[in-house]
Amino acid sequence: MSEQSTSEHSTSEHSKSPLPTYFAVWVSLLIGTALTYYAAKLDLGPFNAAVALIIATTKALLVVLFFMHLRHAHEKLLKLVVISTIFFLLILLALSMADFATRLKT
Amino acid sequence: MPDSSIAVHGDAPNPALLHHFATEEQQRDSSTLGMWIFLATEVMFFGGLFCAYLIYRLKYFGDFGAASKSIDAALGGTNTAVLICSSLTVVLAIWAAQTARRGLLIVMLILTMLFGCVFLGIKAKEYKDKFDEHHVPGPSFSFDHEEIPGHPGEYANPVHAEIFFALYFVMTGLHALHMIIGLGLFTWLLWGAWKGRFTPEYHTPLEIGGLYWHFVDIIWIYLFPLLYLIDRH
Numbered sequence: 175m176s177e178q179s180t181s182e183h184s185t186s187e188h189s190k191s192p193l194p195t196y197f198a199v200w201v202s203l204l205i206g207t208a209l210t211y212y213a214a215k216l217d218l219g220p221f222n223a224a225v226a227l228i229i230a231t232t233k234a235l236l237v238v239l240f241f242m243h244l245r246h247a248h249e250k251l252l253k254l255v256v257i258s259t260i261f262f263l264l265i266l267l268a269l270s271m272a273d274f275a276t277r278l279k280t
Numbered sequence: 281m282p283d284s285s286i287a288v289h290g291d292a293p294n295p296a297l298l299h300h301f302a303t304e305e306q307q308r309d310s311s312t313l314g315m316w317i318f319l320a321t322e323v324m325f326f327g328g329l330f331c332a333y334l335i336y337r338l339k340y341f342g343d344f345g346a347a348s349k350s351i352d353a354a355l356g357g358t359n360t361a362v363l364i365c366s367s368l369t370v371v372l373a374i375w376a377a378q379t380a381r382r383g384l385l386i387v388m389l390i391l392t393m394l395f396g397c398v399f400l401g402i403k404a405k406e407y408k409d410k411f412d413e414h415h416v417p418g419p420s421f422s423f424d425h426e427e428i429p430g431h432p433g434e435y436a437n438p439v440h441a442e443i444f445f446a447l448y449f450v451m452t453g454l455h456a457l458h459m460i461i462g463l464g465l466f467t468w469l470l471w472g473a474w475k476g477r478f479t480p481e482y483h484t485p486l487e488i489g490g491l492y493w494h495f496v497d498i499i500w501i502y503l504f505p506l507l508y509l510i511d512r513h
Contacts, residue, residue: 192371192375193372193375196368196371196372196375197368200364200365200367200368203364203367204361204364207357207360207361207364207504208357210504210505210509211353211357211509214353214505214509214512214513215512215513216513217513222511222513226505226506226509227505229505230501230502230504230505230506233501234498234501234502237367237494237497237498237501238494238498240371241367241368241370241371241490241494242490242491242494242495243487247312248309249309249312249313251313252309252312252313252316255313255316255317255320256316256320258320259319259320259323259324262320262323262324263323263324263327266324266327266328266331267327267330267331267334270331270334270335271334271335274335274338
């Protein structure tokens with residue numbers, strides 16, 4: 175138990191520097207923000223909301239995978255937590271929408 | 281285990297390893313998993329508000345468009361960029377801790393907090409504008425003769441616009457509260473970094489704090505287009 179080596183996992187995990195990835199993600203997030211802002215000024219009819227949500231979800235994915243290090247997570251439980259979070263959120267939204275959409279308009 | 285009564289091994293190579301964990305990796309993974317489960321509850325917490333927003337937006341789309349147009353989208357966009365920059369400084373802070381750069385770690389933590397304060401400052405300016413325009417739900421609320429975008433001559437129903445502003449204030453207010461809690465958290469992390477508590481082997485509080493900060497960033501990534509950019513063309 176006291177034979178634990180301290181340098182074992184901290185250095186071997188990522189041999190190359192993660193900095194280029196971090197800066198690339200940062201630039202993509204800024205570009206995404208500019209895209210949302212200008213896409214909202216175009217008249218795309220009902221697709222405006224879809225475009226905004228697709229860009230927002232892409233940005234959220236970039237943050238989760240690279241900044242929150244989910245991509246390199248070796249713990250499978252972690253991925254289970256994230257997937258079930260999305261699943262429960264979708265249950266909340268989908269079932270509420272099912273109720274809303276099937277009501278008689280008064 | 282002769283010294284099982286104390287939490288930290290006196291003779292172990294890394295004193296940060298608590299006695300009920302087998303390895304540092306297991307200790308770190310447990311903390312991270314706990315944080316992700318907390319974030320799952322936070323997603324559901326905000327999820328209820330997003331659901332309420334979605335229903336009323338579908339029901340009163342025109343009124344929501346008119347109300348959304350009265351908010352300064354340039355300020356909201358700037359705030360999005362500010363938060364994205366703060367997320368970058370958070371990952372750089374963790375990288376600094378992983379590579380034993382104490383000076384850089386402190387600079388990055390201070391920068392993160394500065395970006396956080398800039399965000400709250402811009403938010404305060406936005407709230408002040410809304411108070412000046414009487415767009416705050418309550419007795420002095422007024423939203424008369426505001427045209428619905430794309431429908432010249434048609435005016436938004438103030439009662440429905442008030443629902444939008446109620447959602448706007450609750451959602452951005454709850455988000456701002458999370459930012460304030462985050463600033464408190466980062467003050468504590470900065471104190472730890474100043475004391476030299478974080479090493480390449482042990483910097484779990486930085487990672488946990490970072491997860492929280494990125495989560496708050498993600499909430500804003502959704503709030504910005506949903507509240508500020510409903511019907512801008």
